[in-house]
Amino acid sequence: MSESDPQSQEQLVVVLPDGSELEVDAGSTVEDCAYEIGPGLGRDTVAGKLDGELVAKEAPVYDGVDLEIVTDQSDEYLRVMRHSASHCLAQAVERHYDDVDLAIGPPTDDGFYYDFDNLDIDEEDLDALEDEIEAIIEEDYEIEREDVSIEEAEDRLAGEPYKLELLEEFADENDEVSFYKQGEWEDLCAGPHVDSTGEIGVVELLEIAGAYWRGDEENTMQTRIYGTAFEDESDLEAYLERKQEAEKRDHRKIGNEMNLFSIQDVTGPGLPLYHPPGKTVLKELEDFVEDLNKDAGYDYVETPHVFKTDLWHRSGHYENYADDMFIFDVGDDEFGLKPMNCPGHAAIFQDQSWSYRDLPIRYAENGKVYRKEQRGELSGLSRVWAFTIDDGHLFIRPDQIEREVEEIMDMITDVLETFDLEYEMALATRPEKSVGSDEIWEHAEEQLENVLEKRNLDYELEEGDGAFYGPKIDFAFEDAIGRSWDGPTVQLDFNMPERFDLSYVGEDNDEHEPVMIHRALYGSYERFFMMLIEHYEGRFPLWLAPEQLRVLPISDNNLGYAHQVANEFDEFRVEVDDRDSTLERKIRAAHDDRVPYQIIVGDNEQADGNISVRDRFEDQEYDVEIDAFKAHLEAERDEQRTEPDFLQD
Numbered sequence: 001m002s003e004s005d006p007q008s009q010e011q012l013v014v015v016l017p018d019g020s021e022l023e024v025d026a027g028s029t030v031e032d033c034a035y036e037i038g039p040g041l042g043r044d045t046v047a048g049k050l051d052g053e054l055v056a057k058e059a060p061v062y063d064g065v066d067l068e069i070v071t072d073q074s075d076e077y078l079r080v081m082r083h084s085a086s087h088c089l090a091q092a093v094e095r096h097y098d099d100v101d102l103a104i105g106p107p108t109d110d111g112f113y114y115d116f117d118n119l120d121i122d123e124e125d126l127d128a129l130e131d132e133i134e135a136i137i138e139e140d141y142e143i144e145r146e147d148v149s150i151e152e153a154e155d156r157l158a159g160e161p162y163k164l165e166l167l168e169e170f171a172d173e174n175d176e177v178s179f180y181k182q183g184e185w186e187d188l189c190a191g192p193h194v195d196s197t198g199e200i201g202v203v204e205l206l207e208i209a210g211a212y213w214r215g216d217e218e219n220t221m222q223t224r225i226y227g228t229a230f231e232d233e234s235d236l237e238a239y240l241e242r243k244q245e246a247e248k249r250d251h252r253k254i255g256n257e258m259n260l261f262s263i264q265d266v267t268g269p270g271l272p273l274y275h276p277p278g279k280t281v282l283k284e285l286e287d288f289v290e291d292l293n294k295d296a297g298y299d300y301v302e303t304p305h306v307f308k309t310d311l312w313h314r315s316g317h318y319e320n321y322a323d324d325m326f327i328f329d330v331g332d333d334e335f336g337l338k339p340m341n342c343p344g345h346a347a348i349f350q351d352q353s354w355s356y357r358d359l360p361i362r363y364a365e366n367g368k369v370y371r372k373e374q375r376g377e378l379s380g381l382s383r384v385w386a387f388t389i390d391d392g393h394l395f396i397r398p399d400q401i402e403r404e405v406e407e408i409m410d411m412i413t414d415v416l417e418t419f420d421l422e423y424e425m426a427l428a429t430r431p432e433k434s435v436g437s438d439e440i441w442e443h444a445e446e447q448l449e450n451v452l453e454k455r456n457l458d459y460e461l462e463e464g465d466g467a468f469y470g471p472k473i474d475f476a477f478e479d480a481i482g483r484s485w486d487g488p489t490v491q492l493d494f495n496m497p498e499r500f501d502l503s504y505v506g507e508d509n510d511e512h513e514p515v516m517i518h519r520a521l522y523g524s525y526e527r528f529f530m531m532l533i534e535h536y537e538g539r540f541p542l543w544l545a546p547e548q549l550r551v552l553p554i555s556d557n558n559l560g561y562a563h564q565v566a567n568e569f570d571e572f573r574v575e576v577d578d579r580d581s582t583l584e585r586k587i588r589a590a591h592d593d594r595v596p597y598q599i600i601v602g603d604n605e606q607a608d609g610n611i612s613v614r615d616r617f618e619d620q621e622y623d624v625e626i627d628a629f630k631a632h633l634e635a636e637r638d639e640q641r642t643e644p645d646f647l648q649d
């Protein structure tokens with residue numbers, strides 16, 4: 001950030017969201033800029049965004065910055081309000097409990113939390129705190145900001161060890177820090193906040209959890225209270241409903257119920273074990289992309305999980321990514337588990353000489369990679385240390401970009417549509433710092449645009465958001481309950497070919513550098529599997545279901561016939577429920593296990609050589625011919641239909 005010099009009448013320029021420029025005095029704050037635009041906007045300013053980062057309205061602007069003014073009409077307003085709600089929570093806690101130490105209390109994507117040490121509290125105590133927060137909102141305390149010297153701050157924070165630790169860090173770079181005060185309570189905080197506690201709508205405290213100070217397990221375990229805040233009761237209700245729906249679909253819960261996977265302390269956090277039913281689903285997913293890959297001319301390769309770090313130096317991962325890698329010595333050599341598959345694929349390409357006629361070369365691998373996420377962040381399949389990417393790398397001539405990207409886009413949309421996922425696309429273009437010539441960037445961006453334009457679908461243009469080594473197309477999709485997920489990516493790369501000295505001989509007999517494309521159709525199997533479990537609530541389409549059919553004999557007399565029927569369907573994943581139990585219970589169990597179809601056989605079915613068919617919507621049909629049902633199942637499976645539809649049409 002630039003420091004203002006009171007002696008000079010220096011001017012600086014800020015860039016507004018519509019691209020226009022505003023000239024202001026050096027030393028101006030976000031709020032000053034808002035007043036410069038218009039007095040109404042000045043009065044309404046709650047906070048600002050400087051180069052995308054949310055800051056207090058008192059924050060100074062700097063030359064060339066992208067400035068956005070945040071008012072109570074902005075999307076970010078909720079975030080500001082939730083941060084203020086977290087202050088109310090801390091104030092309420094200090095009113096109810098003595099000797100509590102305050103840590104941090106930021107807003108999150110859908111709420112806020114505050115961390116405390118020396119707080120002895122149960123879920124039942126949250127109601128009383130909620131009442132206290134309500135009282136604080138009712139009081140409508142003004143939320144006042146005050147900038148004070150470091151010495152003054154030290155005095156105010158006496159007895160707050162965590163706050164003093166934070167202050168020490170601020171003191172390295174600043175002569176002043178800010179406090180926000182409401183009523184009798186104040187907090188060391190950079191803001192921003194709403195003007196008064198009365199502007200906070202409704203607050204709900206959600207749960208208590210343990211959290212390590214600064215996310216580091218070497219540190220003290222503190223008490224974290226989670227909450228959320230909305231402008232009104234109906235928004236809160238809608239959120240709580242969505243949250244409940246999400247909990248019902250939680251992949252950790254369903255994964256356990258369906259015996260799909262486990263993550264055990266003895267094997268390590270973030271290292272999932274797939275059980276037979278889970279691996280069955282994964283195998284179907286693998287086969288699906290393998291078919292797509294083979295149709296599109298990919299060759300499968302295989303690379304080991306560990307490489308000498310020479311490779312990671314060459315690829316640049318060692319310099320830029322070592323903190324997230326597992327690195328270890330064996331004898332005199334240093335090795336690292338692969339965090340990405342690309343360098344291995346580049347090394348395969350590099351081992352041979354190529355002519356322009358050989359290109360494109362397309363390599364595919366279900367490659368397991370390892371990334372050292374913070375332990376505190378690990379959760380189910382969503383954040384893991386080991387995961388598998390349905391990876392693919394292409395080595396192509398610059399004139400082949402459009403055709404190849406088009407093919408990849410077809411494969412990705414094929415996948416997303418198979419799972420009934422609505423998607424959006426975005427094109428991210430050249431950032432300020434980048435490698436590669438103007439010519440290659442312009443040529444590549446133009447080809448990507450052509451591909452998108454041809455599809456006649458809306459796409460977002462994210463200017464300057466590409467990686468430093470190439471532009472990309474990102475997909476995002478929406479699941480059954482409207483949550484949005486980061487999807488597959490098509491990433492061009494002008495950097496790795498250079499690092500690996502990749503080349504082919506052109507028509508002109510000269511050496512040329514190929515363009516590399518990184519692509520995945522699912523992304524990581526772990527995240528995609530997790531999303532599918534929640535999207536379908538474990539009720540997988542027939543082709544994916546770990547158990548596709550279950551035969552339920554009505555009594556022991558029908559057991560022999562039940563096995564005979566199961567044999568008829570042995571091209572499917574079929575089980576016989578031979579437990580000594582009532583039919584009603586067997587139906588319930590099959591329903592709970594989310595089996596798409598049940599085949600019920602009793603004396604009548606046995607006498608006629610037929611079956612009764614029941615689906616997971618609890619519809620049933622009697623006197624069904626075995627061959628007719630088999631033909632239907634084959635079609636339902638092979639066409640990858642999403643719901644059992646034998647009884648639905």
Ligand SMILES: [Zn+2]
Pocket residue numbers: 083087105187188189190191
């Ligand atoms: Zn704060």
Ligand SMILES: [Zn+2]
Pocket residue numbers: 340341342393518519
């Ligand atoms: Zn890659």
